Each structure stands twice: as C-alpha cells, then as structure tokens.
Amino acid sequence: MLRVIDRYAFTNRLRMVDPAQKSAIALTTIVLCLVLDRPLVSGLALLWMVGLAIGYARLPWRVVIAVLSTESMFLMLSVIGIAVRLGVDASTAAVPIGPFWVSMDRSSVLLAGQVFIRVIACVSALNVLALTTPLVDLIxxxxxxxxxxxxxxxxxxxxxxxxxxxxxxxxxxxxxxxxxxxxxxxxxxxxxxxxxxxxxxxxxxxxxxxxxxxxxRGFCGEVRVLPIRYHHDWRLWAFLVLMVITVSLARMWG
Amino acid sequence: MLTFERVSYRFDGSSVPALQNVSLTIPTGQRVAILGRNGAGKSTLLLVGAGLLRPQQGQVRLGDRPIGYARADMRYVRQYVGMVMQSPDEQLFSASVWQDISFGPLNLGLRPAEAEDAVREAAALCDVTDLLDRPTHALSGGQKARVALAGVLAMRPQYLLVDETTSGLDLWARQQILRVFDRLVAQGRTVVMATHDLALTRRWADLVIVLHGGSVAAVGSPRQLWNDEAIRLLIAPPEVWCDEH
Structure with missing residues (x-):
C-alpha cells in the first residue's frame, strides 16, 4: 500500500500544485467536519473529497476506494466500542456471551454512526493530501x-x-x-x-x-537541496469556496 | 595530477593492510582502470584518493597541494575529486532526483541559481533530464547509476573516481555510462574506474593500474600489461585469458 500511495502521489494531476494549497484544502475540510459536526456535513465533505481525488486529481477510483475501505475497517473496529455495551448485569435486548451481557441501543448506534462518518470524512481529506502530495513536497x-x-x-x-x-x-x-x-x-x-x-x-x-x-559530496552537518517549483491552481480555490458554501448550507438545513 | 605518496591504510580491527606503501601518479585527461582481485585494495585506493579515508602513512596530493582533512580543506578536495560509489543506493539519499543532484553544488557554496545550472548541466550530461521530477526509489538500476553519477558531476570535479559502477548494469545502461565518461575525458577531465571487466579495460582504458595485496603491482597501457605473462596472471586466471583470445 505504501508503494501504491507513493506512486500515485508522484503521478497524479495535482502533483505540481503547491502543497500549501492542498494542505489548506485538507485542513479546511477537517475543521469544517469538526466544527459544524453534523452527519450531513461530514457526508457531503466526504463526497467532495472523493470527487476531488477521482474527478480532478485523476486518481483511479479503485485506489481511492481501496484506501478508504482499509481505513474504514480499522475505524469500524473502534466505533464498535461505542455502539456496543458490555456489562455483567442482564438488561433488555442484551445477549449473553460467557459471563458478560452485550447490548446496544438506538442512541449508541447513532452515536457510533456519527463518529464514523465524521472521522472517515476527515480521513478522506488527509487521503487527498497523501495521494496527491509526495512526502518530498511536504518536506x-x-x-x-x-x-x-x-x-x-x-x-x-x-x-x-x-x-x-x-x-x-x-x-x-x-x-x-x-x-x-x-x-x-x-x-x-x-x-x-x-x-x-x-x-x-x-x-x-x-x-x-x-x-x-x-x-x-560535501556534507558538513546540514542537508541542503534546491526547493521545488510549484504552481497555484485557481480552480482548487474555487472548489474550496464551493465546498465551504455547500457544507455550510447543509449545516443550516441539517 | 593526483598523486599517492607511500600511502598505507589499514581498517580498524584488520590484521592486514588494505593499502601498503602505494605510490603512483594519475595524470589528467585520461581513462584509468584499476584492476585487481577482491580485497586487492581498489575501493580503498579510491576512497583514500577522494579524501574519504585518511591514510595512516603517506599522503595524497592534488597538484602540489597535499590533501588536508579539516572541513575547510575538504571543500577544496570536493571541487577537484568526486567519487561515485559501487551501489547507487548507497549514494542516493533524497526523495527526488532534482534535490539529490542539487545536494553537492549547494554544499560547495554555489548560490541557488548557480546550483540549478549545475544540476541541469549534470542531468543533461548523464541523460537524466527527464527524470528530474521522479522519486529516487522508483528508478531502474541503470537510471539510479546515471543519477548517482550526475550527483557527483554536478560538483564539476576534475577527477572522477568510480567504484565498479558499471557492474550489474545491462549493456545499454553500461554504454550510456561509458559515453558520459568519454565526454568527460574529451573535456580534459580524468576518469578512474575500479573494475573486473577485462574486455572493457582493454577497449576503454588509456592507463591500467594493477593492485595486488594492497600494493601496486603494475602500471601501464593495456597493450603493455596484456603482453606481460606475470602481470596477466595477477589480473585473472589463465582460463579467462584463453576466453579473452
């Protein structure tokens, strides 16, 4: 997976876009998901990020989905702890497993779902950054x-x-x-x-x-190399503005 | 001229010296091959010549000036002598080709614009201009070898010391590297290459240095050495010479 991510980071359409611009988009998305805090907002941000990765950066959809699926699996293991309650006393709708009783209710499942969608939206923003920006650019x-x-x-x-x-x-x-x-x-x-x-x-x-x-080659305590020349993509700024507007509207309605 | 004067070097913990009382002069503008068995001292000779190892006895001179090992002296040495390691993976450290090649010129104190010129010049010389944006770990063996070479040539050394860089490369990649060496020699620079390749040495070298047990066994043109039976047996076993003929 590491090699795959690295390969696409070097070959996607946003490769030579300033990493500062790509970082700004990823960070803004994360902040929006955390501050506006609604499943609809997170879902919309997730769609925007997947769209950016596949539609604009021209990353293969299989790769984007594979990375998201892998992360989702790990995330599922974490949110199960929120959805499921483990106790030693019998309660309604509880299932006995050995000496313990496992139960879940509507609120805990909803909370787990909300956490899941919020985290996966934030992760998708980081995926866009990781899949379009080689580490050398971040450095x-x-x-x-x-x-x-x-x-x-x-x-x-x-x-x-x-x-x-x-x-x-x-x-x-x-x-x-x-x-x-x-x-x-x-x-x-x-x-x-x-x-x-x-x-x-x-x-x-x-x-x-x-x-x-x-x-x-003359190393004397400091690794000095030439910087890379990037460009700014105005369409990405337009994309960011559109995303902020749509998720803000979603927050007002949702 | 690069001159070794009674140079001896012994690695820590080793009972036998890697170089023993080596004296020789490498003239400018020549293709020089160093031959010898494994452990004969070829790599050590190059490392000492590049100022990367400090001999316990004797000295190395660049022209009239003995090589010094203080930081200030090293910048002077790097301007004149560059060394390409045996494996390019031992040399390439940066994430991108562009940045890796720029490392040497910036260390020489060139300004960024001058360093950029040096990078482009070395990249063009080694035919890696189209690789400048690529990550170093995604290159083929031949590409890595050329990028490693460009990284050293960007420092514009007068002497290029090459440690078996062409071994393990396919014939096309090897030929590309040799073409670069020819261009350097045409510019009046010297290429010193440690190798085991007899056919290449006979065809390519102007001067051959034969090392044996850390000492210089012979120095001469391929024609001179190939005609000396005793020297020939120091270079390779008799069966190999039968194949050569």
Missing amino acids: DLFHRWRIPTILIEVMILSYRAIFLLLDTLERMVIAQKARLGYASWRSTLRSSALIGSQLFMAAYQRSRMLEQALIG
Missing part, C-alpha cells in the same frame, strides 16, 4: 514553515530508508523462500527471526555507506 512545505532542520533531515533520510529497507526485506524473503524458508510454521518463525537481525545489520551497513557518500 519542502515544512522547510517553508520553518520546522527545525534536524526534524526535516530525519524525515528525508527515514523516507529514503523505508524504501531501501523494503527492497532489502523483499530480497531476503525471496532468498529464504528459495531455500524452503516459510515452508512450515517452525521455519516461518526461524526465517522471520533471522530476517529481523539481518535487516538491522543491513540497515546499519547501508547507513555507514550512505554517510560516506554524503561526506563525499
């Missing part, structure tokens, strides 16, 4: 926001290291499978344990080589 934005350099450097190197480690991990798993690793429960445990230690060693060696390469 560039953090530079402009004067986030401490050391944090930004850690982000740059971590981002790169994630993909290097993923590559190393994939190669190690293939090499193990070629020698009957993961063939049984016991060999799966052994293979996984070996990979854990070897991956650490590989990461350490790579970091040493990388340090040497950085010094070879």
